[in-house]
Amino acid sequence: MSISIVVDHVSFAWPDGTTVLDGLDAAFPAGRTGLIGLNGSGKSTLLRVIARELTPASGSVSVRGVVGYLPQNLPLAAGRSVSDLLEIGRVRAALHAIEAGDVAEENFAAVGDDWDVEERARAELDRLGLRHVGLDRTVGTLSGGETVMVSLAARLLKRPDVLLLDEPTNNLDLDARRRLYDAVSAWQGVLLVVSHDRALLELVDQIAELREGSVRMYGGNLTSYEEQAEAEQQAAERSVRTAEGEIRRRRRELVDSAIRIDRGQRYGRKAFENKKVPKMVAGALKRKAQVSAGKQRALHAERLEEANERLSEAEQAVRDDAEIRIELPGTEVPAGRTVLTLPLEPRSAPAESPDDGPDDGPDDGSGAGPAVGRVAVLETLVVRGPERIALLGPNGSGKTTLLKRIVAHGAHVPLRYLPQRLDLLDDRLSVVDNVRAMAPSASVNEVRARLARFLFRGDRAGQAVGTLSGGERFRATLAALLSAEPPPQLLLLDEPTNNLDLASVRQLAQALSAYRGALIVASHDLPFLEELGITRRLRQDRDEGLAES
Structure with missing residues (x-):
């Protein structure tokens, strides 16, 4: 088996001195490789080093061929067009100018050999289920999942030899995930993917585990790795x-x-x-x-x-993956107590076709099953007692918008909202100082004791939030929200498993089992929802509104 990526004694540290990689050696073969490891082990940093977005302090990386890299957190500019996101805006403008009769030399230079760029872009978007997304549409009108898929299309348009994907299924609904799985299965080049998505990791040829500063290879997919x-x-x-x-x-x-x-x-x-x-x-x-x-x-x-x-x-x-522990008696909500009453925009559901049987409706990718199984469109969202509600629906259906409406409207009890982009904390401050900002009456020692339950012990609690990995940032944000004054009795979570490794997803589900308030969770991660013990499912639809499912 030929080696396509060689990492030779690479070290990397953040400007504040936090070491992420220390003399790391690794070799990734041809084929599809799933890169796994605990949050903070350096997976995303390693991808960025391979993609040459980060320069190591020492060591070197060699890659055979052209690299395409899809980062975990996409830099977004809401006013840009889909063409700009696909990086074909300049070529399209030149093409249109030539078609309009402008034969200036700079237009032909801009086009080069890409005379069919629009057709190729349209074909790539269609293949990824984005037939409805126009090239002139602005990025600000796309959902998080649509943005990820357009960004993936941009990488595939460049026909790279090596494709690096960092948590590519974040924000994707089930239908979009299936299309991404198809794209991964059909990929003929070298693929290195960081993911906690079990279905995606079942498609790889080998698993590379980054643990305690070294990489170890396991032949086979995720199931084979877990057995070994x-x-x-x-x-x-x-x-x-x-x-x-x-x-x-x-x-x-x-x-x-x-x-x-x-x-x-x-x-x-x-x-x-x-x-x-x-x-x-x-x-x-x-x-x-x-x-x-x-x-x-x-x-x-x-x-x-x-x-x-x-x-x-x-x-x-012996593997010792510590568990998150939550002890928050102040968040308990009595059974039957109304915690939220939110009037919804009046919409009426379309009548069901008499030819539609009870089980043959298409799966809409929301995780809610066939569309005909919905009970009724809601006019008012009422949440009572310690309900655990799953908010389902395809990308762009308005789940995040609904959660933000709840925050703006307010509840009958203290509520807190954990957004997808985890932008609640100040990157310049330490984890301790961020938590103290939300719990000003707590002493430093009390905050450190709470953070220890979220696996921030010793120097880790004093680390600047801007240097944390995606999963660590999630734990820090969750710790800050649950330590807030007053304690939240309604918790809104928007795709909470996006940045978590496999062990952390399990730990989060276990930790939230101890939470005694009401939960509304927008997620496409069905195994995670099952572990939470969901008591009610709601489906958000673009046109029909919110319905029981």
Whole structure:
């Protein structure tokens, strides 16, 4: 298998001195590779180094061919056109000028060999399910998912040899995800993708895990990796138990040896005291016994030290992915209490066709199943008690808009909103200072204790938010929201799993199980919603409004 990307002893640190990569060596083969690892392990940074967006402090990267890179957080300019996002705006303008009779040399230079650029762009957008998106449409009118797919089309238009994707399914509804899966399956070049999307990771040829500063390759897809990792985990745990048993045995041997030596010394003293041996002989025996005892103690101590080293090595091989813990009694909402009443824009649902059966309606990509399964369009959104509501719907249907309307309208209880772009915190301030800004009455020690439950311990709590990874930033934002004064009894989450690694998604679901307030979660991550214990599903539609599902 040929190697397409070589990372040779690469180190990188942020300007504040935070080290992300330290002498990293890695080699990525041809084919599709899924890059996984805990949040903060350096996955996104590594992609940016490979894409030459970041320059390493030391080491080098070599890549065979042209690189196309789709970042996790796309730089957006709402006034730009889709053509600009596709990076064909200048060529289109020149083409249109030539068609209008302007034969200036600079127009022909701008077009070059791209006379069919509009047709190719249109074909790429259509293939990715964006037939409805015009080339002159402004970026500000696109949903987050549509923006991601247009940006992917831009990369594919350049026909790269190597494609780097950082969490490409963020913000995508189920239908868009399926089209992206198809594009990945059909990709013939080299692909390196950072993702927590299980379905996407099932399509790769190998998994690369970035853990504790090194990359390890596993053949096969995510399922194969998990089987191998579980086998390694079990072997590591057995090694720990064996090492612990050896330490207990070595300690007993050390104690037994000390007892034997003490008995021998007491016997020698008694023999001398009872005149059984001459003083000179007794002295020689004593010196010999002391030398022997010293050697025995040193030998047993050395064996115990070796056993401790083997235990330390065995413990390092055991995976210990800490869990987020939430203890917030102040967020509890009594059953039946009305926490939100929001009047909705009056809309009427179209009549169902008499030919539509109960199970044969098309899946709209919202995760809500066939459209004919909806009960009724809502005129007022009422949330009572500690409900857990899933807000479903395709990209561009208005889920984020609805959440923002709830924030603007207000609720009957304290509420907090976690947006997709995680822009609530001040990048210049530390995690501690950001939390204190939302909880001014809490002491520094109280804030640090809370942050420890969100896995920010020691120096990590003092790190500037601007240097955090996407998943770390999410944890910091969630910690700030849930520590806010007063404690939120209604929590609005917009695609909360977007920037989280596989372990963190599981941890977040476990953590939110301890939250006793009401939840409204907009998400396309169906396994995550199932883990949350959703009690009610609502579907947002572009034309019909909000409906029970």
